[in-house]
Amino acid sequence: MSLRPVIQDTAAIFLNGIGRHLHRGQLRVLMFHGLTDCVHEGLENCQYKHLDLNRFESLVIHLAANYDVLSMDEVVECLQTGASLPPFPLVITFDDGFDSNYKLAYPILKRYGLPAIIYLATQFVDEKIPIWVDRVDYAMHRAGRSKQNLVAFKDHLKVRPHAEILAAVSLLEEETGHRLDRVDKPHIQAIYRALNWDQVREMAASDLISFGSHTHSHLIMGRTSADVVRNELTESRAIVERETGRPCHHFCYPNGSTGDFSEVSEQILREMGFRSSITTLGGLNTLPVSPFLLRRLGMTNNLRPKQFEQYLAVGDASLKGIFGRHLFAT
Numbered sequence: 641m642s643l644r645p646v647i648q649d650t651a652a653i654f655l656n657g658i659g660r661h662l663h664r665g666q667l668r669v670l671m672f673h674g675l676t677d678c679v680h681e682g683l684e685n686c687q688y689k690h691l692d693l694n695r696f697e698s699l700v701i702h703l704a705a706n707y708d709v710l711s712m713d714e715v716v717e718c719l720q721t722g723a724s725l726p727p728f729p730l731v732i733t734f735d736d737g738f739d740s741n742y743k744l745a746y747p748i749l750k751r752y753g754l755p756a757i758i759y760l761a762t763q764f765v766d767e768k769i770p771i772w773v774d775r776v777d778y779a780m781h782r783a784g785r786s787k788q789n790l791v792a793f794k795d796h797l798k799v800r801p802h803a804e805i806l807a808a809v810s811l812l813e814e815e816t817g818h819r820l821d822r823v824d825k826p827h828i829q830a831i832y833r834a835l836n837w838d839q840v841r842e843m844a845a846s847d848l849i850s851f852g853s854h855t856h857s858h859l860i861m862g863r864t865s866a867d868v869v870r871n872e873l874t875e876s877r878a879i880v881e882r883e884t885g886r887p888c889h890h891f892c893y894p895n896g897s898t899g900d901f902s903e904v905s906e907q908i909l910r911e912m913g914f915r916s917s918i919t920t921l922g923g924l925n926t927l928p929v930s931p932f933l934l935r936r937l938g939m940t941n942n943l944r945p946k947q948f949e950q951y952l953a954v955g956d957a958s959l960k961g962i963f964g965r966h967l968f969a970t
């Protein structure tokens with residue numbers, strides 16, 4: 641048995657508290673997608689997009705005891721007005737709109753009274769049409785492909801125009817003979833399922849969960865014309881507002897990495913009256929920070945509980961994170 645995890649956990653327990661205090665005042669925005677209470681085989685959930693339910697609950701208990709968990713509205717209000725945030729501000733976010741947000745995450749968030757925001761890809765929720773990355777996961781899992789093949793295929797596609805991505809995914813489905821065309825069929829596994837509007841409305845009415853836009857078709861904005869970006873935002877926001885009866889003024893970039901957004905997309909968001917946008921760029925947010933370029937900590941991984949706590953404290957789960965620049969950064 642390797643001693644590395646033991647050493648890492650011991651070091652994490654000792655230093656997490658110190659790290660958290662050294663990074664006091666920095667804003668942590670956590671990124672989740674779905675949760676799962678099943679054991680998965682093959683390529684199903686091989687990139688940990690759906691966090692184990694028990695891990696999520698222990699994380700929520702840790703957050704409730706150690707961080708000031710706020711709604712996106714509260715944080716953005718402070719960032720815009722310059723009002724001070726509490727010492728350990730943190731926002732919980734979920735991307736896409738998976739059914740498990742309601743069935744598994746919401747009861748736990750409600751139990752501990754923690755707010756969260758869910759960014760809806762509205763075509764996925766409204767029409768039950770899967771996001772292209774889930775179509776790739778499904779086809780490759782069913783076809784018995786390797787994880788390496790899966791990751792390489794997705795990485796190759798993410799930098800292509802949206803129409804080209806959809807054409808390549810259709811071709812993959814033809815080649816493999818496995819196509820995830822809708823996520824509301826009885827035989828489809830829970831991890832692929834989308835929220836329904838009754839679930840969304842119930843969560844919105846609780847005032848604990850708010851909803852933002854994640855585009856309509858989960859289109860990556862960096863390589864898209866301004867007109868298409870505007871249409872995606874307009875349609876997605878209109879659907880969220882129609883179904884929740886509440887204003888939708890927070891946005892989350894699909895894929896959200898460098899090149900997936902630009903000054904143009906930020907300008908469009910501002911012109912349309914959005915108040916914030918979040919990326920998948922990693923790390924903590926040192927204040928003052930623009931509400932239109934928020935970094936996040938991806939929680940879709942296989943970290944052990946103490947590593948999760950370290951990751952939250954200093955923004956890095958590695959040994960380097962404990963002993964390196966992150967802990968001692970000013």
Ligand SMILES: [Zn+2]
Binds near residue numbers: 736761
């Ligand atoms: Zn997404």
